[in-house]
Amino acid sequence: MDFNSSSLFSSAHHLLTYGLDGSPIYADQFTRLNRDVYERAIELCNSHGTTAEEEAELCLGLLVAFAATIYDNGCKQQYIQNVLDRSWEVLPKLSPSLLKVRLLTYCYSEFYDESLAREAHTIINIWNKNELTLEQAEIVEELKRFEENQYPWEEVTVE
CATH class of the missing domain: 1.20.58 (Methane Monooxygenase Hydroxylase; Chain G, domain 1)
Incomplete structure (x- = not known):
């Protein structure tokens, strides 16, 4: 492939x-x-x-x-950290766009730094909500899911 x-x-x-x-x-x-x-x-x-x-x-x-x-070949977290380091370098160079929102969202999903979510929301807020593309609507939902469930592999119980 x-x-x-x-x-x-x-x-x-x-x-x-x-x-x-x-x-x-x-x-x-x-x-x-x-x-x-x-x-x-x-x-x-x-x-x-x-x-x-x-x-x-x-x-x-x-x-x-x-x-x-x-x-996981035993190094998956190292690969992820390397990609995150590269992302920090490239994010400031990107214009506000779908690509930037996607990258911010997936970086956010790795360690839940609220500043990443805020920056993604800042870009999303300039989009016309009535005319979102399929890709825009999808990333808005993905960001929402990540924000609502920061522990996707854990069962959270409320007492």
Whole structure:
């Protein structure tokens, strides 16, 4: 499978949403997609974009890929930290855009720094709410989910 940063994002996003539309989940397909996405993310970790936008797209694809995959070669957290470090370098260079909101959102999902969510909301607030694209509406919902559940793998009980 040939991947670039946008196809990595696309495949990783598909993996994150696999079966949410009510379609059946096939273990062999899920496992294969997981492996392909994880292996390609590892391969792309040492790649860099030639522009701020390309670097941001690559960082976004890597963060989504690592969030979506079940595999860990023992170094996954180091890879994620490396991508976060790269993201801090590129975020100030990006204009307010869907790409920046996506990258802010996925950086936020890694360690829940409220300043990242605030910056994403600042950009979202300038969008025309009545004319959101599918991608804009989707990232608004993803950010909301991350903000509402900062412990997605934990069961939280209220006493």
